[in-house]
Amino acid sequence: xxxxxxxxxxxxxxxxxxxxxxxxxxxxxxxxxxxxxxxxxxxxxxxxxxxxxxxxxxxxxxxxxxxxxxxxxxxxxxxxxxxxxxxxxxxxxxxxxxxxxxxxxxxxxxxxxxxxxxxxxxxxxxxxxxxxxxxxxxxxxxxxxxxxxxxxxxxxxxxxxxxxxxxxxxxxxxxxxxxxxxxxxxxxxxxxxxxxxxxxxxxxxxxxxxxxxxxxxxxxxxxxxxxxxxxxxxxxxxxxxxxxxxxxxxxxxxxxxxxxxxxxxxxxxxxxxxxxxxxxxxxxxxxxxxxxxxxxxxxxxxxxxxxxxxxxxxxxxxxxxxxxxxxxxxxxxxxxxxxxxxxxxxxxxxxxxxxxxxxxxxxxxxxxxxxxxxxxxxxxxxxxxxxxxxxxx
Amino acid sequence: xxxxxxxxxxxxxxxxxxxxxxxxxxxxxxxxxxxxxxxxxxxxxxxxxxxxxxxxxxxxxxxxxxxxxxxxxxxxxxxxxxxxxxxxxxxxxxxxxxxxxxxxxxxxxxxxxxxxxxxxxxxxxxxxxxxxxxxxxxxxxxxxxxxxxxxxxxxxxxxxxxxxxxxxxxxxxxxxxxxxxxxxxxxxxxxxxxxxxxxxxxxxxxxxxxxxxxxxxxxxxxxxxxxxxxxxxxxxxxxxxxxxxxxxxxxxxxxxxxxxxxxxxxxxxxxxxxxxxxxxxxxxxxxxxxxxxxxxxxxxxxxxxxxxxxxxxxxxxxxxxxxxxxxxxxxxxxxxxxxxxxxxxxxxxxxxxxxxxxxxxxxxxxxxxx
Numbered sequence: 001x002x003x004x005x006x007x008x009x010x011x012x013x014x015x016x017x018x019x020x021x022x023x024x025x026x027x028x029x030x031x032x033x034x035x036x037x038x039x040x041x042x043x044x045x046x047x048x049x050x051x052x053x054x055x056x057x058x059x060x061x062x063x064x065x066x067x068x069x070x071x072x073x074x075x076x077x078x079x080x081x082x083x084x085x086x087x088x089x090x091x092x093x094x095x096x097x098x099x100x101x102x103x104x105x106x107x108x109x110x111x112x113x114x115x116x117x118x119x120x121x122x123x124x125x126x127x128x129x130x131x132x133x134x135x136x137x138x139x140x141x142x143x144x145x146x147x148x149x150x151x152x153x154x155x156x157x158x159x160x161x162x163x164x165x166x167x168x169x170x171x172x173x174x175x176x177x178x179x180x181x182x183x184x185x186x187x188x189x190x191x192x193x194x195x196x197x198x199x200x201x202x203x204x205x206x207x208x209x210x211x212x213x214x215x216x217x218x219x220x221x222x223x224x225x226x227x228x229x230x231x232x233x234x235x236x237x238x239x240x241x242x243x244x245x246x247x248x249x250x251x252x253x254x255x256x257x258x259x260x261x262x263x264x265x266x267x268x269x270x271x272x273x274x275x276x277x278x279x280x281x282x283x284x285x286x287x288x289x290x291x292x293x294x295x296x297x298x299x300x301x302x303x304x305x306x307x308x309x310x311x312x313x314x315x316x317x318x319x320x321x322x323x324x325x326x327x328x329x330x331x332x333x334x335x336x337x338x339x340x341x342x343x344x345x346x347x348x349x350x351x352x353x354x355x356x357x358x359x360x361x362x363x364x365x366x367x368x369x370x371x372x373x374x375x376x377x378x379x380x381x382x383x384x385x386x387x388x389x390x391x392x393x
Numbered sequence: 394x395x396x397x398x399x400x401x402x403x404x405x406x407x408x409x410x411x412x413x414x415x416x417x418x419x420x421x422x423x424x425x426x427x428x429x430x431x432x433x434x435x436x437x438x439x440x441x442x443x444x445x446x447x448x449x450x451x452x453x454x455x456x457x458x459x460x461x462x463x464x465x466x467x468x469x470x471x472x473x474x475x476x477x478x479x480x481x482x483x484x485x486x487x488x489x490x491x492x493x494x495x496x497x498x499x500x501x502x503x504x505x506x507x508x509x510x511x512x513x514x515x516x517x518x519x520x521x522x523x524x525x526x527x528x529x530x531x532x533x534x535x536x537x538x539x540x541x542x543x544x545x546x547x548x549x550x551x552x553x554x555x556x557x558x559x560x561x562x563x564x565x566x567x568x569x570x571x572x573x574x575x576x577x578x579x580x581x582x583x584x585x586x587x588x589x590x591x592x593x594x595x596x597x598x599x600x601x602x603x604x605x606x607x608x609x610x611x612x613x614x615x616x617x618x619x620x621x622x623x624x625x626x627x628x629x630x631x632x633x634x635x636x637x638x639x640x641x642x643x644x645x646x647x648x649x650x651x652x653x654x655x656x657x658x659x660x661x662x663x664x665x666x667x668x669x670x671x672x673x674x675x676x677x678x679x680x681x682x683x684x685x686x687x688x689x690x691x692x693x694x695x696x697x698x699x700x701x702x703x704x705x706x707x708x709x710x711x712x713x714x715x716x717x718x719x720x721x722x723x724x725x726x727x728x729x730x731x732x733x734x735x736x737x738x739x740x741x742x743x744x745x746x747x748x749x750x751x752x753x754x755x756x757x758x759x760x761x762x763x
Contacts, residue, residue: 002395003689284752287759291703298682305396319675380668387667391647391674 003301005072013076019053020084029085030358033261034335034365035254035328035372036208040123040165043090047120050089056118057094059246064102064110065118071304074246078253088254092162093117093124095247096240097170100187103239104228113168113189127157127171127190127214134158135381137172138181138234142216144173144188150220151175151188153196157214159375163199164212166192171216172233187233189225196220206367207347244376245307245317249300252324255293258331258365262286265338265358276338289330296323315390318382325372325379332366396685402466405459408443409470417474419733426477426594433552436478441508445480449488449626454502456488461626461692465633465684472637475736477594479511479549481630486548487512489623490557490574494610497576501555512576513553514627515544515600516620522749524559524620525569531560531607538562538575540607544600548747551588551596554579558600558607562614574616575607582606593740625701628748629691632684632704635712635744639677642719642737646670649723666722673718676711683707702758709745716741 005013024032031038038046050056058077060066069077081088098117101109116122133140142155153173163169169190176184190197196219202211228236266286269276276282299320306313335358336343342356343363373379387393398406416436417425425432440446449464450456457463464485471480488505491498491512504510520526529542540560550556556577564571577584585601611619647670650661660666687704690697716738720727727734745751 002693003686004693280756283759284755287755287762288706290762291706291755291758292679294700294703295679295683295707298686299678301686302396302678302682309395309397315674316678319678322675323679383668383671384664386671386674387664391667391670393647393650393661393667393670 005076009072009076012073013080016077016080019055020080020086023049024085028087030261030361032085032087032254033257034361034368035258035332036361036365036368037090037210038087040162043087044120044123046087047089051119056120057098058089059095059243059250060098060102060118064098064114071308074250075253075301075304078250082254082256085257088251090123090162091247091250092126093122095243096126097124097189099243100170100227100236100239104236106224108224109189109227122168123162123166125160125163125166125169125192127160127163127169129159130156131158135378138185140172140174140185142171142173144175144186144221146175146223147220149223151186151223151226153188153190153216153219153221155216157216159202159211160199160214161211163192163214164201164209168192169214170227175230182234184231185233186230187227187236188221189227190219190221194219194221204368205370206364208364208368210368245303245313245320247376248317248320248324249303252296252300252320255296255324255327255331258328258335259286259290259293261358261362262289262331262335262338265335265362268357269338269340276340282338285334289327289334292323292327293331296320296327299323315386318377318386321376322373322379322382325369328372329366329369332362332369335362336366398462398466402463405445405448405463406466406469409445409467410473412439412443413470413474413476417476419474422475422733422736423730429596430552433478436476437483437508437511440478440480441506446484446508447506449485450502450506451492454492454499456502456506461629461688464626464630465688468630468633469637472634472639472740473641475593475638475641475733475740479595481627481634482513482549483511483553485630486514486623486627487557489626490514490619491576491610494574494619496610497608498610501576510555511553512555512557513547513550513598514623515547515550515556515558516624517546518543519545520566522753523567524624525572525617526566527559527561527572528566529558529560529602531562531573531575533562534606538573538607538609540575540577540602540605542602544602546746547598547600549595550586550598550600551590553598556584556600557610558602559616559620560607569617571614572617572620573613574610574619576610577602577605577607591743593736593743595743621698624748625691625697628701628705629684629688631744631747632680632687632708635708635741636677636681636684638737638740638744639673639680639712639715642716642734643670643673643677645734645737646673646719646722653724660722669718669722673715676715680708680711699758699761702754702761705749705754706751706758709741709751712741713738713745 028038055067057066058069058074062068101113130140144151144153169192171188171190172185174184175186196217198215200213201209266277267275303313303316339362345355345359346363348354445467447456448459452458516524518527531538531540558575558577559572561571562573583603583605587599590596650666651659653660683704687700690700719734720738723734726732
């Protein structure tokens with residue numbers, strides 16, 4: 001057992017640290033620390049800067065334009081990014097559809113789509129969930145009927161995050177109703193400019209526009225845009241199961257950003273007995289979350305060590321996702337608590353200067369965090385997965 | 394970055410697990426616990442023969458020079474089989490406390506390694522777990538010192554031959570300077586040993602000292618650092634013990650829910666039961682990952698103090714929660730003396746108290762990360 005950095009890893013660490021030094025604009029930091037996404041323009045700008053440095057796709061193999069970094073290097077990269085208050089890269093192209101394309105896509109698809117993901121030219125959204133198909137995704141009803149060289153797609157997608165920004169969407173649609181429910185589902189790449197697509201925003205409790213309903217009415221999708229074989233779309237999702245541990249790991253690495261925000265807010269907050277950060281009860285509660293965050297970081301290290309040695313990490317990706325999402329909820333909630341009555345200042349009615357430090361980011365972050373235990377496989381589904389796959393129950 | 398044990402560490406681990414299943418078979422546990430003196434002496438001699446007792450002693454002192462990771466490999470097995478043999482208290486901790494301590498220490502290290510002597514550490518007092526908060530005083534008297542005061546919670550101290558007693562040679566309670574460390578033999582004049590058993594069948598004591606002669610260990614007035622460094626070794630070893638115990642409790646629970654039938658089906662088919670077992674296994678993973686990172690950091694010689702404090706808190710929380718749920722999911726029988734899960738719960742509760750409980754280490758973590 002040895003977790004020390006090798007000399008070449010130390011050099012790499014310095015290189016990454018230099019890259020991030022003073023590079024994140026001050027106005028990004030509160031959004032980032034709240035676990036909220038930056039505006040699409042800013043995220044694209046960030047993606048371009050990474051791509052210019054050759055670091056656009058940290059988790060991809062070199063042959064597809066990725067960095068080919070080892071898990072140890074990824075850990076260093078994410079640690080430094082987190083420490084610099086850099087945002088997490090938008091994941092739907094990089095971590096969801098990109099790997100499916102480079103694993104199952106045609107040469108034409110690889111050549112066209114992959115560079116555009118890395119450069120930030122294409123923003124992708126995921127058209128999976130439907131009104132009747134959430135955790136039970138195989139219940140999806142969107143139909144794709146073959147018509148010459150095209151498929152004609154009709155259906156209704158829900159919770160399509162950033163569809164209002166995206167250039168492209170990958171969808172699961174039913175190309176057959178024969179056999180098991182999981183059969184007859186195909187994975188297709190859709191240009192958002194295609195006629196027949198209508199996007200309607202879903203207003204959420206944090207009052208930030210993240211997500212949408214997408215209606216597809218007689219949308220014609222070229223057959224060449226099917227990934228892999230028709231009817232095999234369900235199976236392609238499996239490549240993600242293995243990669244999800246990396247997504248979970250990367251996300252969990254950014255937890256300390258929120259905790260720094262809590263610390264700073266509590267240091268600023270005056271109470272009758274002095275600064276809030278010095279009150280024993282508050283100190284104990286912050287320490288508790290910080291300690292649990294350290295445990296999650298340790299789990300991430302172990303996960304990456306598995307990846308490095310090619311070992312199966314079993315359910316550890318699900319475990320990290322479960323624990324990280326609970327902790328991001330607790331950390332953002334403690335931030336709001338640290339603000340005290342100032343957390344009421346959500347939106348200015350007249351002059352913006354009425355808003356105190358950290359608002360409305362902290363409160364939006366706390367509200368947005370509620371979705372983290374629901375998206376990407378709810379906590380209940382994650383527990384089912386662990387019970388079945390790891391414990392054999 | 395390497396989490397797995399190397400071959401040598403794996404051999405130690407396998408040896409400990411084998412020893413545990415031979416000597417501490419769960420079915421014979423109550424019998425083992427009943428044969429206190431004899432059984433304990435026999436097992437201690439076996440541990441010496443296996444080389445475990447030489448393991449944490451430096452090679453220069455005639456030991457095997459094992460570090461925290463090697464110790465972890467052994468102690469995981471101690472936890473898995475709930476051995477009451479005080480490997481951490483009578484070997485890991487005293488060896489770290491007296492290493493390089495001069496005088497008698499070299500000879501005592503050799504005796505520890507050979508299993509010929511048991512030394513327990515008397516480091517804290519009634520006021521709590523902080524090693525600087527002590528009032529026992531030591532006054533120079535020629536070549537020796539005279540100690541007067543009271544020590545509390547001497548881990549596994551009931552059957553020790555020697556005590557390592559911290560006492561103040563200057564300053565007042567709370568100051569790190571002025572803390573010194575002394576060796577006191579069990580039969581010393583003026584020493585009263587008040588022995589007691591804890592619910593996990595470990596045997597501890599309190600000490601009363603009135604003008605007791607003590608032999609100094611290390612530099613006078615500067616023992617706080619030595620004590621804290623040694624306690625870090627003992628604490629990470631106890632973390633590994635807790636992890637071994639937790640994993641065994643989860644394994645026992647998994648076996649049970651797969652076989653126990655109610656309503657005509659194994660109770661493990663119920664989702665509410667499944668999710669509880671999942672939470673237990675997540676707690677194990679948290680505790681194991683944190684223990685490994687803390688142990689590795691200590692082994693590499695870097696500053697591990699806040700990490701160890703964090704791990705002490707979290708492993709105790711996870712360990713107690715896991716053992717409580719293990720009892721819960723076993724139902725009524727889980728509360729019986731006969732079933733091993735009830736012993737895991739009792740040990741987890743007591744491990745939390747050894748060398749500082751959750752609250753103490755949480756406050757310490759907060760101070761260290763200010």
